[in-house]
Amino acid sequence: MSKSKAGLLQGTLDMLILKALSLGALHGYGVGQRIAQISGDALKVEEGSLYPGLYRLEQRGWIESEWDVSDNNQRAKFYKLTRAGRKQLIIEEQNWERLAGATKKALRAV
Amino acid sequence: MTWIKAKLSFINARRHPDELTREVETELRFHIEMRTRANVEQGMRPDDARRAAVQSFGDFEQVKTDCCEIRRSLPFDSTPLRMGLHITTAVVAGLAALWAVNVPHHNFAGVMRQLIAIGVLTYLLIVVQRARSKRAAGSEHVNSVLATPSETFPANRGLTSYMSDAPSPKITAYDEEGRTPVERVFKS
Numbered sequence: 001m002s003k004s005k006a007g008l009l010q011g012t013l014d015m016l017i018l019k020a021l022s023l024g025a026l027h028g029y030g031v032g033q034r035i036a037q038i039s040g041d042a043l044k045v046e047e048g049s050l051y052p053g054l055y056r057l058e059q060r061g062w063i064e065s066e067w068d069v070s071d072n073n074q075r076a077k078f079y080k081l082t083r084a085g086r087k088q089l090i091i092e093e094q095n096w097e098r099l100a101g102a103t104k105k106a107l108r109a110v
Numbered sequence: 111m112t113w114i115k116a117k118l119s120f121i122n123a124r125r126h127p128d129e130l131t132r133e134v135e136t137e138l139r140f141h142i143e144m145r146t147r148a149n150v151e152q153g154m155r156p157d158d159a160r161r162a163a164v165q166s167f168g169d170f171e172q173v174k175t176d177c178c179e180i181r182r183s184l185p186f187d188s189t190p191l192r193m194g195l196h197i198t199t200a201v202v203a204g205l206a207a208l209w210a211v212n213v214p215h216h217n218f219a220g221v222m223r224q225l226i227a228i229g230v231l232t233y234l235l236i237v238v239q240r241a242r243s244k245r246a247a248g249s250e251h252v253n254s255v256l257a258t259p260s261e262t263f264p265a266n267r268g269l270t271s272y273m274s275d276a277p278s279p280k281i282t283a284y285d286e287e288g289r290t291p292v293e294r295v296f297k298s
Binding site (some may be wrong): 027028029047048049051052054056058070072074075076077099104 | 119133134136137138140141143144145147166167168169170172173177178180181183
């Protein structure tokens with residue numbers, strides 16, 4: 001399959017980060033890996049760009065972080081979803097469904 | 111609770127900027143370390159693996175700066191706070207001007223109070239002028255956002271889809287009441 005880059009709608013990265021963290025606490029590297037995994041390698045987060053996204057979500061109170069020890073005994077910062085983040089994810093998912101539905105409808109128009 | 115944590119995090123970031131920078135650096139270096147390990151597991155030589163990890167990460171210093179700036183920014187919309195500050199300033203300045211003007215001006219104290227009044231009113235004018243120019247700059251920013259949403263909003267930067275050849279979409283997301291994002295902002 002030929003792979004080419006395409007832009008996605010604004011806010012998609014935030015939604016994907018929230019979704020990845022809804023499955024359990026992860027460090028930044030793990031978030032990127034999980035997004036790739038749950039999208040079947042169709043979505044790839046450019047590594048450095050993930051962190052401003054994480055910090056922005058933490059600033060909004062949708063995720064929180066704490067330092068812990070990773071599997072390879074290194075100090076790492078782990079992120080997890082807050083209650084507000086869980087609610088936000090539901091809102092984002094509903095918005096996405098609505099938008100996807102509307103787009104599909106528009107594309108089927110003759 | 112989360113709200114309080116966000117405030118504390120903001121205060122800490124302001125009070126200990128060096129600590130924040132170190133923390134961000136440690137986190138980003140951990141990421142590069144993990145990527146290096148993954149590259150080695152895929153059969154790369156350690157040196158090449160590290161080089162590839164650093165390269166795939168992108169601009170380390172820029173990411174570090176962005177993260178620090180986000181942590182140092184206010185964890186809430188400061189517009190009402192700033193508006194309140196402007197209104198308070200205007201009221202205080204007005205009262206001070208009234209106090210200073212409402213005196214006989216044939217003695218030293220009276221002249222001084224009038225000078226203070228002129229100073230306060232000048233300050234008030236400057237504050238109002240600055241607020242107006244900021245508002246004008248803000249609406250210019252909104253216009254540029256509307257013109258090129260994908261370039262201006264950083265929220266989606268860095269996410270790449272490998273699904274289609276379609277160009278970056280510029281689509282308006284309507285909410286339940288059929289309002290566009292702009293209408294949501296200006297009519298709420």
